[in-house]
Amino acid sequence: MPTAYFVVRATVSDPAKRAAFDAWYQKEHLPDATKAFGITRARRFWSASDPSLHVAMYEFSDLAALERGTGPDTMKPLVAEFDRCWPGVTRTREVLVLAEDFAAA
Template identity: 70%
Template sequence: MPAAYFVVRATVADAAKRAAFDAWYSREHLPDAMKSFGAQRAWRCWSLSDPSLHQATYQFADQAALERAVNSDHMKRLVADFNRDWPDVTRTRDLLLLAEEAMAT
């Protein structure tokens, strides 16, 4: 079974709020989401081409594990917490299934 990924892209338009958002995501949201989802691993990135864009990626063993996570009550709570703490930050979400993986030789 191929790995599956949940990707959340957030736009933090106000540059003055990015440091606080980064700290909140690192200390509160990411650890909570990892535990609540049962994700295998996760990572976050800030875009170099557009500093307002933040992306968080959560890895799951397979599509079934991903679907359980995003359809859970935990997901509803995490979304509500995000909306409460960051009402002006817009997000998009994507569900991905690994098609191929290559490594440099």
């Protein structure tokens, strides 16, 4: 089964809040989410073309593991904590399944 990714895009519109958001995500949210999802790898990005866009990618061994790891019982407390700490920061979520992993020789 191919690797699956749970992707969360957050828009931090206020430039003055981005450093605090970044620190909170790094020190609190990313470790909490990684532990709750039962995964060992996650990546975060700030968009170079849209500085307000933050993207987190959580890597799962396959789609079944992603579906187990991101069920309602897991997501509800994570979403509630995010909303409590960052009201007004909008998010979208999507699931990606690896179609190809290509490396030039």
